[in-house]
């Protein structure tokens with residue numbers, strides 16, 4: 244029976260959410276196209292984890308090897324090339340994560356297998372695979388088809404699908420496979436994890452956040468925004484470019500490579516709303532965005548939108564707040 | 573240390589109004605300002621810094637139309653020694669895979685210890701050219717680099733994982749590394765640099781110089797075929813507040829008060 248492979252992603256003993264998100268989507272595709280749903284997990288001691296995956300898949304391939312202790316795309320590629328040549332999955336799903344970005348394109352090239360990256364949706368009809376992905380920082384969606392092939396690979400964006408546990412566990416059969424790795428991988432070697440420096444400010448604990456993005460234009464404008472934030476007792480957070488430029492420390496960054504926040508109030512100032520940012524704040528209770536571009540993706544995630552130059556709004560808004568508080572600015 | 577840096581000339585779209593073109597498969601490019609892809613800007617800076625420390629050369633290479641020269645000139649002004657532009661109408665419609673093939677056809681004949689790319693381009697966001705190119709070149713690779721330290725025969729690289737975590741890896745040279753934003757602080761171009769860059773030549777190559785066939789590139793040589801572009805549906809029903817800046821500010825303040833934030 245033709246199958247769908249879902250590569251389980253795990254780190255420091257934890258299966259990562261993207262795995263279950265992919266298994267959920269793969270289950271839907273497998274049922275429609277009558278494919279075997281197979282989870283694949285590589286690691287040092289991962290048999291226990293395979294049991295959890297078996298609730299979500301009809302089959303689990305487990306490859307255990309001490310050489311697979313830490314993620315190493317070169318080791319993964321060697322193992323997966325063998326497995327994929329043996330099982331010839333119609334479709335292989337890998338997370339569009341730091342691990343997947345390192346692994347999938349090179350693996351696809353080695354197998355000469357068409358790959359679509361960072362997909363937010365996909366559908367298999369007959370032997371045609373159609374995907375949806377985004378371009379231009381999320382301003383445009385694209386439907387695309389992959390070049391006709393017997394096997395396809397797709398990397399899936401985080402949080403594109405919502406995990407749903409099967410109503411009854413699928414009780415997938417767990418099959419152990421040898422890694423066939425004969426020697427240490429010397430081209431690439433994992434040394435250590437590096438933890439973010441302990442931060443002074445915990446933005447995840449704040450009830451109100453004012454997030455600033457590249458639209459604030461210059462570091463010298465930050466005090467103006469800080470003053471405004473103080474009027475409502477909000478903490479300053481930011482998008483990635485603000486940290487990249489060194490304008491704010493990285494403990495203030497909201498998004499996939501920063502913090503996930505869920506405050507009661509998030510005011511986004513001059514933030515375009517790229518998916519990596521939105522991932523970190525879209526579950527805030529109330530979102531107000533001020534952006535001069537009416538088509539900025541951030542508005543699609545906001546409760547209230549203001550299409551205007553933020554520098555025209557903020558000073559006035561500060562005064563209005565003082566008025567409502569009955570204080571003098 | 574000879575370094576090849578792959579760069580792409582892309583439109584600035586964060587602040588621009590985008591219009592889907594008549595074909596429905598692209599955006600209207602006229603009126604957009606093009607510049608060096610954000611990630612490549614960091615890659616170029618990293619290359620120049622490594623050259624300053626260890627000596628050697630930096631070659632900037634791009635697949636793009638003639639107007640990519642402004643991006644290559646910027647690379648030259650910032651310290652690249654050579655620039656190569658691969659231009660051919662047949663290259664149009666290439667995805668990351670086809671682009672990697674085109675880059676490979678030229679880079680394989682250059683001397684390099686390190687190939688640097690941005691981890692993705694801001695326009696189509698494939699994040700695939702670097703690793704595919706490494707596979708074709710048969711050299712080790714890593715992606716999303718936030719720090720690169722070179723030692724005898726190896727590169728120690730801090731690569732970004734999610735949520736602020738990083739991992740440190742060691743890869744053997746020659747290698748390909750794709751860099752993430754924030755790895756350094758790109759410098760501004762000096763007037764001196766611009767003057768010098770004007771004197772340097774941009775080496776232009778076409779399909780004939782690549783040794784590839786037409787079938788290797790463009791839509792036929794790609795993995796992905798774009799069918800349709802459209803504006804993403806909104807996840808939330810957004811209420812837009814309208815009026816003069818003062819009126820809008822008043823409305824925002826009222827909302828904040830009504831919700832108990834003031």
Ligand SMILES: Cc1cc2nc3c(=O)[nH]c(=O)nc-3n(C[C@H](O)[C@H](O)[C@H](O)COP(=O)(O)OP(=O)(O)OC[C@H]3O[C@@H](n4cnc5c(N)ncnc54)[C@H](O)[C@@H]3O)c2cc1C
Pocket residue numbers: 380455456457458459481482483484485496497498499500501502512513514515516517518519520523533534535536539551552553554586587692
């Ligand atoms: C692997 C990876 C991880 C990433 N992780 C993160 C992350 O954790 N967090 C994150 O934020 N990003 C992250 N990014 C980057 C992300 O893709 C975007 O590039 C980034 O979020 C853009 O930041 P921005 O909105 O501030 O800037 P831009 O996209 O440049 O947007 C600036 C906005 O400001 C508006 N503007 C300009 N001037 C004004 C004005 N005067 N008044 C009002 N509005 C104005 C513009 O219209 C525009 O919408 C990541 C990217 C990658 C590839």
